Amino acid sequence: MTNENETVAMPDMTQTHPLDPLWSLSLMSVRADALDTALELGLFSQLLRPQTAATLAECTQLDEAALQALLDVLWSMGLLLRRRCHSRVPCRYGFELAGSMIRWLNPESPEYCGDSLRFRLHSMRRFGAQLPQLLRQGSMAPEAAGQSSWAQAAQSQIWQEQGAATAGLAVQAVRQLKELDGPRRFLDMGGGPGRVAIALAQDQPLWQGVVFDQPETAAVAGQAIARAGLSDRVRAQGGDMEQTPLGGGYDVIWCSSVLHFCADVPKMLARLYEALAPGGYLLAAHAELPDDRELAARILPYYLPLRMRGRTLWRQGELAVMMRQAGFGRLHETMLESYPLAPACLVSGRREAA
Numbered sequence: 067m068t069n070e071n072e073t074v075a076m077p078d079m080t081q082t083h084p085l086d087p088l089w090s091l092s093l094m095s096v097r098a099d100a101l102d103t104a105l106e107l108g109l110f111s112q113l114l115r116p117q118t119a120a121t122l123a124e125c126t127q128l129d130e131a132a133l134q135a136l137l138d139v140l141w142s143m144g145l146l147l148r149r150r151c152h153s154r155v156p157c158r159y160g161f162e163l164a165g166s167m168i169r170w171l172n173p174e175s176p177e178y179c180g181d182s183l184r185f186r187l188h189s190m191r192r193f194g195a196q197l198p199q200l201l202r203q204g205s206m207a208p209e210a211a212g213q214s215s216w217a218q219a220a221q222s223q224i225w226q227e228q229g230a231a232t233a234g235l236a237v238q239a240v241r242q243l244k245e246l247d248g249p250r251r252f253l254d255m256g257g258g259p260g261r262v263a264i265a266l267a268q269d270q271p272l273w274q275g276v277v278f279d280q281p282e283t284a285a286v287a288g289q290a291i292a293r294a295g296l297s298d299r300v301r302a303q304g305g306d307m308e309q310t311p312l313g314g315g316y317d318v319i320w321c322s323s324v325l326h327f328c329a330d331v332p333k334m335l336a337r338l339y340e341a342l343a344p345g346g347y348l349l350a351a352h353a354e355l356p357d358d359r360e361l362a363a364r365i366l367p368y369y370l371p372l373r374m375r376g377r378t379l380w381r382q383g384e385l386a387v388m389m390r391q392a393g394f395g396r397l398h399e400t401m402l403e404s405y406p407l408a409p410a411c412l413v414s415g416r417r418e419a420a
């Protein structure tokens with residue numbers, strides 16, 4: 067109820083409302099639930115061929131009217147194609163998984179990402195629910211993600227995200243390096259399940275490589291390397307990156323989303339520098355806190371849990387400065403727009419030839 071003295075906002079009919087970005091948050095949450103539900107119920111594999119809500123309801127034993135409404139939402143999200151079946155009323159539509167989504171959402175595809183999508187959604191929601199408590203009580207324990215959870219992640223979401231994005235980005239970054247013809251050696255530091263290393267070895271048939279990670283995760287990588295038939299050129303090594311000898315003479319070290327977990331980053335960068343052969347490159351891909359607000363909006367939500375665990379997200383450019391201080395030359399920064407979940411900055415640096 068308003069009284070005479072209260073004012074009423076007069077929105078501009080032709081513009082979106084200033085509250086639109088906040089209203090969108092609730093709508094986004096429904097979209098996320100729609101995707102989560104479709105993945106949980108295995109709807110996308112049923113939608114590899116065209117289906118109406120009625121035929122899909124019959125084979126899935128789901129409610130037709132509810133399914134119709136869900137399919138419309140999935141179509142509006144660009145996940146399904148929708149075609150009108152007949153020119154009659156009420157009109158019927160056939161739905162089918164959109165061609166651009168088949169590689170990510172068909173469970174039979176080697177690039178299937180359904181588990182990682184669901185995992186990220188659920189873990190972000192769990193974290194979000196703890197926010198008030200975290201603000202009252204202070205940071206979460208830094209070791210909330212212990213060795214076993216990294217090994218588990220390596221078998222599911224990290225494997226899928228490496229297949230969807232990280233491995234391809236690493237291959238492209240390595241191809242751009244100069245003076246690296248012939249047989250070379252690479253290290254994937256904190257490489258998780260090893261899909262990046264597998265892709266690098268497949269792209270560079272003369273190269274040999276090592277995936278270094280904590281022992282339980284390195285075991286997961288070792289199995290993947292064996293399945294890929296690459297055990298003669300790539301091996302997995304278990305250890306603690308800050309303590310265990312890393313070997314030496316590497317021509318390329320790839321290191322993505324790992325340095326956040328180091329207690330002493332300058333010391334770790336010095337170790338990586340020492341592990342390189344003269345003329346070798348470190349390629350370090352990590353999210354940074356950008357100065358640009360819109361870019362920050364894409365990055366900060368994903369890294370809020372990490373920061374609340376007391377881990378560091380460097381300000382834009384800080385990693386490059388630390389690399390320079392560690393002795394790296396030819397520093398170059400590239401924004402990786404298609405890094406999993408949020409953009410990251412790839413900083414490359416060279417151990418200059420003696």
Ligand SMILES: C[S@@+](CC[C@H](N)C(=O)[O-])C[C@H]1O[C@@H](n2cnc3c(N)ncnc32)[C@H](O)[C@@H]1O
Nearest residue numbers: 216256257258279280283306307322323324327
């Ligand atoms: C966010 S994941 C990144 C995995 C991979 N580099 C990628 O970009 O997909 C971080 C990785 O660092 C590894 N890691 C964390 N602390 C480590 C340590 N002290 N020694 C070795 N590896 C560690 C984890 O086991 C995990 O595989």
